[in-house]
Amino acid sequence: MKQCTIILLGTVLLLTSCVSQKKYDALEASKNNLQSEFAKLKKAKRDCDEMVKKLTEVEAQYTSLKRAQSELKEKHQNLIAANEELTERYDELLDQNSSILTNSSAEKKNLNEALARKESQIDKKEKELNKVERALRTKEAELDELRNSLNSMQASLEEREMKIANLKDQLNAQRNILTGLKSRLSQALLGFSASDLTVTQKNGKVYVSMSQNLLFAKGSDKIDSKGREAIQKISTVLAQNQDIDITVEGHTDTDGTAERNWDLSVTRATSVINLMSDFGVDPKRLTAAGRAYFAPIAPNDNEANKSKNRRTEIIVSPKLDELFRLLES
Numbered sequence: 001m002k003q004c005t006i007i008l009l010g011t012v013l014l015l016t017s018c019v020s021q022k023k024y025d026a027l028e029a030s031k032n033n034l035q036s037e038f039a040k041l042k043k044a045k046r047d048c049d050e051m052v053k054k055l056t057e058v059e060a061q062y063t064s065l066k067r068a069q070s071e072l073k074e075k076h077q078n079l080i081a082a083n084e085e086l087t088e089r090y091d092e093l094l095d096q097n098s099s100i101l102t103n104s105s106a107e108k109k110n111l112n113e114a115l116a117r118k119e120s121q122i123d124k125k126e127k128e129l130n131k132v133e134r135a136l137r138t139k140e141a142e143l144d145e146l147r148n149s150l151n152s153m154q155a156s157l158e159e160r161e162m163k164i165a166n167l168k169d170q171l172n173a174q175r176n177i178l179t180g181l182k183s184r185l186s187q188a189l190l191g192f193s194a195s196d197l198t199v200t201q202k203n204g205k206v207y208v209s210m211s212q213n214l215l216f217a218k219g220s221d222k223i224d225s226k227g228r229e230a231i232q233k234i235s236t237v238l239a240q241n242q243d244i245d246i247t248v249e250g251h252t253d254t255d256g257t258a259e260r261n262w263d264l265s266v267t268r269a270t271s272v273i274n275l276m277s278d279f280g281v282d283p284k285r286l287t288a289a290g291r292a293y294f295a296p297i298a299p300n301d302n303e304a305n306k307s308k309n310r311r312t313e314i315i316v317s318p319k320l321d322e323l324f325r326l327l328e329s
Contacts, residue, residue, distance in 0.1 A: 021247075024204075024317055031171075041160050048153050055146045062139045065132055072129045079122045086115050174318035175204070181241060181316060182206045188233040197230060205317045208234055212310035221267040223275060231272060234314060235279035247287045247315040248272045253306035254293045266290030268312055 090111055178201060185208060186199045196214040200207045212218070215227035223231065238246060250265030250272075269288040277283045298305035 027204075037160065041157060044153060044157060048150065048157070051146060051150055051153070055143065055150065058139060058143055058146065062136065062143065065136050065139065069129065069132050069136065072125060072132060076122065076125050076129060079118060079125060083115070083118050083122065086111070086118065090115070177241070177243060177318060178204070178206050178316070181237070181244070184237045185234060188237050189230065192230055205315055208314040208316070210312050210314075211307070212312075213307075215272070215312055216268060219264070221264065221271050223271055228275065231275050232279050235276045235281050238276070238316065239280040239282075242282075242285075243319050244285070244316050245287070245319060246273075246276075246281065246285050247289060247317070248276070249289045249291050249295075249313045249315060251291050251295060251309055251311050251313065252293050253296075253309045254300040255306065258292060261292040262290055264290075265292050272312055272314070 093108075093111075182199055182201045185206065189197055189199060189208075192214070196211045198207075198209045200209070210227065210230060214230060215223050217224065238244070248269045250267075250269035252261040252265050254261075256264075266288065267290075269290055273283070273286040273288045276286060293300065293309065296309045297311075298308040300306050300309060
């Protein structure tokens with residue numbers, strides 16, 4: 001009955017550890033998504049630059065059309081003035097002498113034909129002018145649409161850049177917290193041999209690895225006095241920082257059955273978190289996990305390597321709540 005209880009406890013604690021690890025994996029996935037989002041932002045920036053280039057070209061066309069419109073208007077005015085001059089001249093000729101007009105029917109005909117040609121030219125120029133004005137209105141609408149699209153893209157870019165900056169600030173703050181924590185742990189554990197205890201920082205976490213020789217007798221989950229001293233020093237440092245999560249993992253070599261190694265790794269991890277709780281670490285921040293011999297740091301091919309694998313690791317990671325809030329916003 002006692003053995004079943006221990007197995008059940010190990011299973012629950014293992015599941016709890018997986019939840020914590022999943023949170024960290026989710027952060028890693030979010031980080032990759034963020035990098036992908038940043039690549040998209042760079043592409044959007046290139047698209048924005050292309051739109052600015054297109055806007056410049058359209059504005060140049062618009063200026064050219066405005067200039068053409070002005071020239072057409074000037075020609076139109078000139079044609080109207082010429083028409084008025086011809087009409088005036090025609091009237092003057094009529095007033096001078098009706099007999100001359102009778103004898104000069106050919107000249108009258110030429111003048112009428114010239115007048116008709118001028119009127120035809122004026123009509124043609126007016127049609128061209130209307131066409132240019134319609135083209136100008138179309139270009140103005142395109143310019144307005146491009147400006148609105150550009151403003152929308154710029155606003156979106158600014159919002160995403162601000163979000164990225166906030167996430168970077170949070171990641172840097174968490175990294176600084178872990179770096180300072182590693183330094184304090186290393187300072188507190190100076191009296192212990194490197195073969196028994198190491199403090200490392202990797203993958204956004206701090207790892208305190210303790211050998212079996214420091215903590216337990218072979219096959220036992222009872223912590224020795226030297227191990228209690230180390231755990232007390234570690235607990236004193238960790239209890240002062242509330243912005244971290246703590247996972248304790250038990251590891252074994254391949255000697256014995258898988259079932260026995262699972263049980264031993266879980267009970268050893270449980271013994272460590274119970275002692276850390278006694279030394280002032282909030283139990284809500286603690287998770288125990290047994291890894292048996294499935295996460296070795298050396299091949300289990302000789303006694304020296306097996307000794308390296310028989311270890312207990314205290315893994316310290318930053319709380320992810322604020323980062324997840326920023327990602328979901």
